[in-house]
């Protein structure tokens with residue numbers, strides 16, 4: 001049996017596979033990259049060749065332009081490619097549209113790099129699929145027991161209750177423009193909100209891309225086109241940065257909401273002037289992280305970034321040797 005480091009090892013650019021000569025989610029331009037999903041800390045422009053799901057390639061083209069890489073190869077979930085004798089496949093990660101775990105197999109060794117993931121249902125993407133492996137590579141963004149995300153329906157319920165209570169106020173929801181924004185729109189539709197939802201210009205092309213991939217967002221309209229005062233009692237979704245700047249002053253007496261796993265920390269909501277914190281995250285919470293490690297029971301757990309120590313200690317106590325990698329360059333998209 002080979003050692004895991006022969007198949008995958010941390011380098012300054014990211015996780016490197018020597019026999020296949022490729023990186024997974026490299027943070028610097030490389031010759032050959034496997035990309036787990038479209039968030040900017042994982043998917044960067046300028047690689048020679050990129051292997052990813054079609055949705056991830058489409059997201060990269062929207063964000064960086066069609067020439068974001070020298071060459072691209074789209075892989076469907078479950079399809080297997082051979083790169084330098086290493087078998088690569090992509091399996092749903094449940095994080096955002098197109099997100100995948102990268103599964104590398106070589107000489108009887110299987111390593112799964114989950115990228116970012118969550119376990120709860122998300123109506124905008126395929127659900128996480130557990131893959132038995134020798135090494136599971138996990139994030140730990142919310143790797144502390146204090147981080148427990150409540151049911152999504154409860155958080156969406158807070159928003160609709162506020163709309164019923166303050167029908168004269170615009171409800172301005174800060175949400176990351178890739179993944180979170182579209183998920184909130186879908187969850188609102190499931191909760192019965194059938195009015196047009198107004199979106200910031202930064203989201204329009206990504207919304208269209210989700211629609212093109214079969215995610216029905218219902219009626220949406222550009223927030224900028226609406227006249228002042230028109231949006232009383234309506235929902236506007238915008239990136240967190242737009243909520244904080246002049247852009248948001250056009251709305252009369254808005255209720256400011258922010259959808260993020262960090263909203264569990266009350267001080268953070270207060271500091272940001274958030275009136276209506278919504279605890280909605282695209283990352284696994286503590287229970288999802290530990291349940292995943294328990295379910296997979298891998299030979300080793302490698303932790304890429306986040307609150308690595310607590311998850312590593314939990315894994316060791318539960319019989320799974322753990323190794324914090326402390327990779328630089330990855331961060332939660334909400335921070």
Ligand SMILES: [Zn+2]
Nearest residue numbers: 037039095116
């Ligand atoms: Zn991500």
Ligand SMILES: [Zn+2]
Nearest residue numbers: 041116330331
């Ligand atoms: Zn990330």
